Amino acid sequence: MESRAQLKERVVLNCVLTVKSQLHIGAGKEAITPGTTDLVVIRDSNDMIYIPGSSIRGCLRMEAEKLSDNETVKKLFGKAEKESQASKIIVRNGYLAEEEVIGLDTRPGIQIDRETGSVRKGALFFTEAIPRDTKFYFQIIIDNPSEDELKLILAAIRAVNDKGLGH
Secondary structure (H helix, E strand, C coil), X not given: CCCHHHCXXXXXXXXXXECCCCECCECCCCCXXXXXXXXXXXXXXXXXXXXXXXXXXXXXXXXXXXXXXXXHHHHHHCECCCCCECCCEEECCEECCCCCCCCCXXXXXXXXXXXXCCECCCCCEEEEEECXXXXXXXXXXXXXXXXXXXXXXXXXXXXXXXXXXXX
């Protein structure tokens, strides 16, 4: 089993993710304040909007699992089993270009009462969303990839590109 200490080759893929429809990746919120947005998009400690690398990585792994055998996926993405194995792949958080400033969309939503099937009283809420055509820049770093692993990650990227995140 190879370890990170035996780095022989590192492949760095510089990627651009373009939002094709409104996107909300939530951050959670401790308390709802009347007159504010209830569900905000995630931000880092500098208040910068981003897409977590772990979210992108999860989408890539899901597509890789559809395209290849389980052992190849485990070698590339790692495994947490009886004998764990470190991941060969790191996906950095996706950020806007430094000069890009976006206006977030705010969309309303309602909650449905499951018992009555109608709108729950006082259930109007607002969600922040990243507008379509917004671009995020991120890196995928792969240590010591085999040719098959490289082909797999490129095929997974193509699948995510064709289907979108979260499909």
